[in-house]
Amino acid sequence: MRKLANSELNRLSREEFKFSPKLPVAVVLDNVRSLHNVGSVFRTADAFGVEILYLCGITGSPPHREIEKTALGATLSVNWKYSGTTIETLALLKKEGYVIISVEQVDKSIKLDCFTPERGRKYALVFGHEVSGVSQAAVAFSDACIEIPQSGTKHSLNIAVCAGIVLWEFASALGG
16 A cells, blocks of 8 residues: 555546535534634535535634634635624525534434435534534524534534534535
């Protein structure tokens, strides 16, 4: 075995990526404070070809050096918008036919391994603040909440790690 050179990976150009089929998923960041996490989610959104990334509330937006440090140019390939409030964004997405799913530990959450996204549906995945999580208002607006099963001593995962796990599951199920 040998590592492949970047030139052997056959990745799309930025222009080709813009016109390529996308995973029917919008990612919504609900008041994410860490610019490194924001950049990492940009990079993950690029990797899985999400339709759009919404940056809401206090979530930082490009151009910013700290976002670019982890995004590595994904801010130029991923379709994104800034919105002042998460609820306005979720209302817009619901009107456009998206199923709103918050990734949060709630009393009626569904374990990620027990949730199967349906082909032909569009999903908006909401990820929240590093300490307080997805806001209660966004949770209440959601059609469902999913959580990643955990067996360690910590109560949560880093948002960038969480986004990667959840997007992998959705891409696998939806054929991304």
